[in-house]
Structure formats: structure tokens, C-alpha cells
Amino acid sequence: MQRLTGADATFLYTQTPNAHMEIGACIVVDAEALPTGEALLRHTLDWLQPRLHLAPMMRRRLVRVPFQLDHPVWVEDPGFDVEYHVRHVALPAPGTFEQLGDLVGRLMSRRLDHSRPLWELYVIEGLDGGRGATFMKTHHAAVDGVAGFNLLASMVDLAAAAPPPDPPDVQWEPEPIPTDVRLVADATANLARQPLRGLKAARRLARQVADARTKHGSAKVVLGELGAPETRFNGTIGPHRRVRYFDLPLADVKAAKKRSGAKLNDLVLTVVGGGLRRYLERHDELPDAPLIAFVPISGRVPDAGGTDGNQTSMMYVALATDEDDPATRLARIAEASAAAKAVHADLGPSALVDLSALTGPALAAASLRLVDTFRLLERTRLGGNVVVSNIPGPDFPLYTAGARISGLFPMGPIGEGTGLNVTLLSYLDSLGFSVVADRDLVPDLDDLVDDLRAAWKELDSCL
Template sequence: MDRLRGLDASFLYFESNTMLMHVCGLLVLDQSTMPDGYEFSRLRDHLKERVGGNPAFRRKVHNPVLNLDHPVWVDDEQFDIEHHVRRVIVPAPGDREQVAAVCGDLASHPLDRNRPLWEMWVLEGLEDGSIGVMTKMHHATVDGVSGASLISELCSLEPGAPPIAAGAPKPAAPARPRDARIVVDGALRLATRPVKFARLLPPTLGVLPEWIQRSSRGKAMPAPFTAPRTSFNGTITGHRAVAFTRMDLADVKEVKNAFGCTVNDVVLTMCSGALRQYLADRDELPDSSLVAMVPVSVHGKTKAEGTNKVSGMFASLASDIADAVERLASIAEQNLVAKDHHKTLSASLLQDWAQFAAPNTFALAVRVYSKLRLAERHPVIHNLVISNVPGPPMPIYFMGGRVTGFFPFGPVFDGAGLNVTVLSNDGHLDVGLIACRELAPELWDLADNLPIALDELLSAARKKTAPAKFGPSPKQRQPASPA
């Protein structure tokens, strides 16, 4: 029986009409590299062959009425690729704004829980002749790392070659157990929760005192509920706006090498600079620094099972510092503190506590929280999510089309209606921005600020002549793995 783990199931429980828990990605394909040219029906048939043997694309959620524990994954015996792969024509002129508008609309609709929780929409009509593929996968099935890996498994290293994961062993598709077995097993698992709770509580109680002690010594990451309020920190709707941009990874590494920091430090500083300008243009730049929640992958660091193996770290963006180099120095220093603090927390803490998630209670709480607009009544937990996801370092081909852009879009939440996700891809950084449309209607302004913020850092790096660098060398630093 393949029962969902607590954290995976929590993304189902948290989902509502406004808080949509799927992750998306926009693949931009050069159709000129497709051996047989582009034709939608041919692309869909090829996809059918590739996903048919992968249980991750065929499994769906099953939850009997009397089940007292989390739902189970079962194979969709009536799997039909036509329910999952569709196409849409981008309105003329097919420029980036039109593409983003279509992607925002697609991201605004929930996935059908009666089927496997993924969709792909092929976008035709792009002005440069490219083909777009908008992917949607529920967060219950993937996190940042596993989502990028799953898409990469459908890709190849040459236009006509088999997929990267061809020949790799796949687990058997989860057979559908009898509902009675699911119910009995769920009742037994529920009976063991008090014992598990008793074991988990003592180490968790020590987290807050240690946080307070570290904070008094200046050795703690920013605390939740200390972020300043901005226009994108409110109650969200179900409408989404997206934007995207692409930068050279070599430029980021040049800044990293010049100042002796990490790529993640440069990414956060770049985001901070773009947010500073975005908020200043709207006369709402806070006096205190913005705080980002940075997902951290714990793949390989925890024995907890399940798809989502992720923790979180609060990071100061030093957005109250005007000078870009000083801001980078502050972020690099504070990231060292935050990472050291994060290491003291159990890698499986979030997964362990999520096992106690109760579906009806969580679903009701989310709806009440949203309906009463409580996100606007208490201090801001964090301003936004910034995620840094490792992608393929070499060219890859999706159904024969070379991937010339791979832009990720994560979920947004009540109180934090903006998500910026960065993915490294073939010598570039592909950045996807997604927000509640009502809270950030001019998202392209923020996207266009990102290359400007990087250019500012790059210019400072090239003017730098002194050999001194702030912070330990990259070899001495042990950054947390990106999610």
C-alpha cells in the first residue's frame, strides 16, 4: 500500500479555490531541432510512450470515505493521455506578455483530483516560432528538486535520442488495495499517533529556547512574524500573474568569485535589488529588511519517506541597504548565520510533524483563515518565497526540441502572494515569478529589474581591484542544498 506521507498529503489539505498547490514550469522549445518537425498529435503520442511506463505520471489519489489516515496512491487503470496533454494558441503577436498571460490563466485553475495530478499544455503561436510547454504538477507529487528531475527524465541529450532515464528501473505501479484494507490500516496507524507524538515533542520543545538564545547572540536566522508589510503580503485570490527572465550563469559566478560568496548569496542579492526598485517605484519600500522563506532540500539527509523532502530557512534580504555591494556582504554574512542555525534543526522536523495533519481540520482552517482575511490582521510571517533549484548543466531536448528556457513557478500563499524561483539551465539562470494578480498586477516590472540588479553587481565586481573578499572562501562554506 502506497500511502501518502504527511507532508505530501498536507498540500492536498491546504489547497483551496484561492490557494492552489500545484507547481508549474514553462519549457520553451526550439522546434527546428525536432527530427520530424513539430506536430501536436505526434508530440502527444511520444509523451504517451514516455509517461506510460513511469508510475509517477500514472498514479492518482484514492481516499475511501471511512479512511482515518492519509490517502493512498493507486494506479489510474483508465489513464488517458488526452486528459493531461492539451494545446492552446497564444494570441497574436505571441510575445512574452501574451505567453505569460496564457500561463497565468492556466496556473489559476486547480488540477482534477479524479485523475493523476499533472497536466501539460502545449503553447503554439509564439512570435519567434518556438513551442511552449506549460507543465502543472501538484505539490503532493513533487517538490522543487523532484519536479525538475521528473521533467528532465522525459528529456534527452540529443534530439532523436531516448530519454535520459531510459532503461532506469522504475517501481511497480501501486495496485489498488481494497477499501476495507485501507480503512483498517488507517485506523491502526491513527492509534499509534499518540506514541509518535510523545517521542517527537521533547526535541521540538527545545527549538524555541535555542532560537531565543541564538537571537540574543546575533546567531539566529530572522524570526517569523518580523517581516515588514508590503502590497503582496495580503489575502490572495485564485488569479495568477506570471513573468520570467533569463540571465547568464557565468555573470553570477563572476560576481561570486569576485566577492568570495556563493551563487545563492548573489541570487538573493539580485532578488533584493529588484524588489527594492519595485517597491521604491511604488513608494512602499519598508525601512526594515524584507524576509524571504528559502526552501531547503533535505534529499539524502533524512530517512523520512515521501516525495516532498524539504525544509525551510528564513533569510534577510538586506533590502534596507542601498549599496549593492554592501547588501551582498550583509546577505552573505547573514546567510552563514542562518545556515548554521538551520543545521541545528532536525532535517525531518517538518515531515515528522506533518504526519499529524488532519484533512478536515486543515481544510476548514485554511478556508476560515482566508475568508476572515487573517493574513492582514497579524504581523507578516515572511514577505515572499525565493527558491533556487538545480537544473541540467548541459543542453537537453524535450520531444526533440532543444530547451531554450525552463522557467519554474511555485505556489503562493495567503500573506505571501509572491514566489520567485530560480533554476540553473545550460549555463543560464531561468527565473520564474508568480504572484496573486490582484496583489502584484505589474509583475513584469519586477522581472525586468532582475537583470538590472545583476548588472549592478557585475559592474561592481569588474571594478573591484582590492584582493580582500568578505566571508570565508567558497571551499570553507557549506551552503544548504537548494530545494
Template sequence: MDRLSGLDASFLYLETPAQLMHVCGLIVLDPATMPAPYSFGAMQEAIDQQVKGVPAFTRKLRRVPMGLDHPIWVRDKQFDIERHVHRLALPSPGGYAELVSLASHLAALPLDRSRPLWEMWVIEGYEGGDKVVVFTKMHHATVDGVSGSNLISHLCALEPDAEPMALMAGEKHGREAGARELLGRAVLANLTRPVHAARILAPTAKGVTRTISRARAGTAMAAPLTAPRTSFNGTITGHRTIGVTDLDLEVVRDIKTATGTTVNDVVLTLAGGALRAYLEERDELPDSSLLASVPVSVREQSRRDGGANKVSTLFARLGTDVEDPLERLQDMAQSNRHAKEHHNAISADALQDWAEFAAPRTFGLAVRAYAGLRLAEKHPVVHNLVISNVPGPPMPLFFMGAQIIGLYPLGPVFHGAGVNITVMSNDGRLNVGVIACRESMPDVESLVKHFPLELERLSQAVAAASDEATPLEKARARKRSKPPA
């Protein structure tokens, strides 16, 4: 029997028609590398062969009687690939604008909870028919950023005609339990919760004490509920808008090396600069810095065996109140060091431990009441947005024989934080995906366009400080000196 962890189940309880909890991805493919000419039927059949027998793709939810405990996963005995892999075509001229418009519509559609919680939409006709795009959706109850990336990569190969990588060897469907057993387990789980609470209360209290000490010493991570209010910090609707762009990973790494920072420091600095420019254009730039919630994988540190989501979170100020990009990066690096030290001092399983107390019925009712009363607009802003940096493949990958030339992740948005920025490395590029509530940010492209501009500004600032060529110029020179493939 495969019971959802409290954290996995929380993403089910958080979901409303406006606050959809699936994770999306926009995968741009070049079908010219495929051993046989592209056809939707062949691609659908190939995906079917690869996902059959893989629990993450073929399991569905089963509720516990009376909602006394978190749901369990059971095998979908009527699994049908035609319910999960669909075909669409872009309207003429089939360019970027048409693609993100269609993707925005698909992202706003909820997943059917009576089936395995994933879909793929194969979109034809992109760039005059030269490219095929696969738009993926997987519920957050089944994956986090890292496991979702791994799951998609397991459907890929290192060569166009090679077999896809091994699909999670050893993972099997759990035994199916009857209603009486589920009810008994749920009653037992509820009876033992006070013991569980007592066990995690002491470590939590120590963590709070350490946080207070760090705050007094000025070495704590940024605190939630201290973010300035912006136009995208309110109650969201179910409408979505999407934008994507690319950055040169070599340039980012050169900046990292020249400044003694990290790739994540640079990514957050670029996001801060892009958001600053976006808000300045609208005369909305607040005096204090925006605050981002940054999911952190604790997969390697966690002591828990089960559960798809193994994440924690830290809070980071983005330096939107700092005009100079190099000064913003230096401030970001220092504050991130403090935030990581603070985060490492907290149990890796703290969020998962407390999520076990999420009651299925009361949690869902509370979320709906929160949205209906528009409370996100009445209390201090918890955080302005979510920003994720997910490691991706360092080499070319091929999806059903077609080379992946773009892999843009898109996370969920929340009441009170209507924008999500997710960055993934992919074969020497950083693919940036931005998704927003349409009413919170009607023109997401006005934000997306600033990412490459901010990389140029930061590159120039680093060069000016060292009297050398900019990291962007160095990267271009290296590429010119490489022999043709």
C-alpha cells in the first residue's frame, strides 16, 4: 500500500479551480534527428511503451473512507494512453506568440483526478512545422522539481536511435488495500499523531530559538511576511499566461567564477534585475526589496523513504532596491550564504514532518475560505513570488528520437504570489520559464524580455570592475574558436 506523504497530499488540499497545483513543462523538439519521420501515432505509441508499468505514470488516487487520512496510490487498471497523450496544432503562423498562448490555455486546465495525474500535449506546426513541442503537466502531489526533471529525463536517450534511460528500476506498485484496512490504518494514524507531534516539537522549538539568535546576529535568512506589496500579490484567478527565454550558461558560469559567487546567486540576481526593470516600467517599484520563496531539494539529506516531494524552502531578498547589478550580486551572495547556513541548521524533514498533520477536509475548506475572503490582500505579504533553479541535463538529450532544444519548466502560482519563475540548465543553456496569473501579470513577456538584458548588464559590470573582456564576449570568443562539429 502506497500512502501519500503529508507533503504530497498537501498539494492536493491546496488545489482550487484558481490555484492549480500541477507542474508544467514546455519541451521544444527538433524532429529532424528522429530515425524515422515524425508521426503523432508513432510518438504516442512509443510513450505508451515507455510508461507502462511505471507507477509514477500509471497510478491514480484512492481516497480513504471519510477522509480520515491522506489518500493512497493504486494502479489504474484501465490505463489508456489516449487519455494522457493528446495532439494539437498551432494556428498560422505557428510562432512563439501562438505557442505561449496555447500553452497558457493548457496550463489553466485542471487534471482529472480519476486518472493518473499527468498529461502530455504534442503540439505540431511550430516554426513553420520544423519543430514539435510537447507540453507536459504533472501534479505536484506526484513530483517535485528534481523528481519531475528526473522522470522526464527517464523518457529520453543520449542518442536519437538509443533506448530511453532505465525507468526507476525496482519501483513497483504497492499492494491494494480494502476499505476496512484503510479505515483501520487511518484510525491508528490519528491516534498516534499526538506522539508524532511530541517527537517533532522539541527539534522545532530548538530551530525557533536558533532562528531568533541568528536574527539578532544579522545572519538569519530573510523573514516571510516582510515583503512589499506589488500588483501580482493578491488573490489569483484560474487564468494563466506564460513566457520563456534562454540564457547562455557559459556566461553565467564566467560571472560566477569572476565574482566568487554561485550559479544560483547569479540566477537570483538576474531575476531581481528583471523584476526591478518590469516594476520600474510601470512606476510600481517599491522602496524595499522583493522577497522570493526558493524551494530547496532535501532529497539527499532526508531520512524519509517514501513521498515524491522532498523539499524545503528558504526566503531570499532579490535586491530589487539596488540599481547596480554587480552590487546586487555581491549582496545576494552574502545573504544567500547566511540563508543556506540557517536552512542547514533546520531539519531536512521539518516541512514533511509538520505536513503530516494536514487534515484532508479542514485543509481544503481553509484554502477555499482563504480565497473566497480574499485574505491574501488583507494581511502582510508572505512572499512576492516563487523562484526555482532546477539542475538539468548537461548534454544533448533526445525525446523519442527528437533532440530537445528547449526545456522550460513552469511551476504553480499561489494566492498572494501570482508569479513563478523556474530556471533549468539544459545542454549549455539556461532555459527560463515564467508563468503568472493573467490578471496579476497580463503581459508576462514584459518581464521575460529583461532576463537577457540583465545578463548583458551584469556581464558588462563584471568586466568594468576587472578591466577585462565581458563574460559574454569571452563566451562568444570561445565558441568562435571551437572547430565546427
């Protein structure tokens, strides 16, 4: 039994009936050598089962503490059934990338069953060009973006005919579900230590913010660009999603990076800013103030151990959508991004507010429910106008279930008050974009993707 950290549990407390706080990844493969139909499903199960020990969270289920006296716990699921989690589906002809996005959008709209381990895997047939796909989703309480990629890495091989991994040193054993009496007893012991933990967390956070303000000069610089303008992306989200994928030639992006002297992440943010400017301008909805991106930052320390859970901080970056010239927009974004990173380096990853460390789990959960009830995130736009996450990926080929992977597309969640997420990952010679949006807030997602492509071409041509 393992208790969730406050950061992990926060993703449970902030989920709502419409914001499921689930992340996913779509793997596109060359499928000519794979079986089809029921045989493909059995092939995938046979390949996956010897690898389950590489990702412990795949056999752990969530158990909540009565009255939310403490964070939930992970338990090795006594009812684990891998066949429940692995499903098979086929795209109708002609099997376009848009149809794949439509299917994944529907799958992302369905909430995971919290009485089972929090993941599902779909084997998808029928993608055009002799391709197939695998889509996997899990809950953000189990993994962040980097841990999600590590989970994905445990499910891939370096060769098509790679042998199964070595078996674990210790055989997996299920655990009995703890009784309410035990859960309450453990929580009561933890509650006795909560005042001291809360005091230490408050003192640490106040000291970090004060030191950073002394160095950087103003509260606005330290806290970031919180005044995101009102846009359609910040309305009330529903339960349904739209998903689209596209990629850019990585060599072209790196060449533009070299010509401009900018960082790759600044180029990405400039493309997103330019695309959103085009989209909103066409709808006659472009605000005077620049849109704000909420940018997650990994707080993981190399070689520190631990691949599950959330170790993520964040920063806000103004996207200069009030600027028409893409080169000037890039310069402004680079400056804003550098300032935000400098503050983040001084504050440190622990300054990402873990509300439960200050208040205790029950009050944290109640507070976040009030935030949802009064639509405070929608009204204040504290999540920015768009979430943009850039994850570095491998530059060598990978294989899954014997098939060569031709594309990797991770997906982040949308949440209350922020109905648009753009997640990127580089793989081989491509920079892949995954765009996830609320179905009603962005009914013309294909047009937005066209705008993002056009913004890249415009930026590339002027550098």
C-alpha cells in the first residue's frame, strides 16, 4: 500500500464530471507484419503481460480514505485483469489521420473506471498506408508528462524481434483492499502531524517567494503573467473532446532554431502564439492583451530515482499575440520565457503550491470543490489561455509488439477554465503536435491546426 503525494492527489481533487484529468499517448506503427482482428488483440496481450512489472502503476488501483481524512492510497489490485484494460477497435475506411483523431477524442471523453487500475490501452487497426496505432490513457494522479513518457518507454523495444525483459526479482503479489477502519486509523496518525507539516510548508513557500521577489524586483515577475485575457478557450468545458495530430520536419525546426539563436521551446511557443492569433483574428475575437500560455516544467532530478507520480512545476509565458510580426513575437517570447525560467530556478519545483501541505487533505479537497462550484478558474483564468507542453523524445527508432513506431503523440488534459492543450514530442525526424480541445469551445479544430501550420511557415520564412 502506498499513499499518494499531495501533488498526485491534487489531480483527483481537481477532477470534475467534465474535467477528467486524464493524459494519453497515441503510437502510430507500421502494421504490415502484424496479425489482424482477434489475433492482433491476443498478440498484444501476449507481448504486454511479461512487461507489466516494468510499470508498477498498471496493477495498482486507487482506494479512497473515508471522509477524505487523508490522501488516497495505491493498492496492488487483487482483482487485476489485464484483458479488461486492453481493447481492440478498427477505423472505418479510408482510415485517415483525422479519423484517428476523432476516435481518440471519443476515447478521451470517457472517464476511466476508478475501481480498477487507472489505464486503458486500445489496439487500433485500419489506419491508411498499412499503418495501425496504439492509444493508451491513464490518470494524471498516476503520472506527469515525463513519468508518462517513462511509462511509455517501458512498453517499447529497441528492435522488432527483441526478447521479453527479464522477469522481476520478486514475484508480484496482490494486496487485500484495506478496511475503512485501517484507512481511518492510518489517516488519524497522519493528521496528528499535519499542523507541523503545514507550518513548514507555509514557511518554506513564503521564504522562497520573498527571496525571489528580492532578486527579481516585483511580485508580478515572481508570480508570472496571471492576467490572461478572456477567450473562447476559457469557457465552461463539457465532457467531450476533439483531438488532432500533425508534425513538422524536425530538421527544419532545428535549422530555424540555429538561424534565430532562440531555444526550441521558444520557437514552439511562437508557433502556438501565431496560430492562436490567426484563429482568433479570423473569428474577430483577438483580445488586445497577449494570450498567456501555462507551461509545465519537469521538476525531476536526474538519477534521483522514481518514475511514477507527479514532479511538475509550471510557468506562465505571454505569447505576444498582440504582435503581428513573427520575428518580433519570437524575440518577445524568448525574453518572457527566459525571465520566467529564471524565477522558476530561484523558487524551485517545490514552490508549486501543494495546497494539501498547507491545509490538510480534507480542506484541500473541499477548497478545490468550491473553486469548481463557483467556476473560479473560468472567471480568473489562472490556468492561462492554453496549456503548452514540450517533451523531448528519442532520435532512434522504437518498436512495440514487433512493429516499428513511425509516430509518437502524447496528449495532456484540458481542465475547467482552460479548454485547449497543445503537447509536443520529438521523435526521429519529426516534431509531433497533439492538439486536444473541448468539443464545443473549439468546433473547428481542423482550422486551428491549419493556422498552426501556417504560423510555422510564416515564422520559418522570416528567420
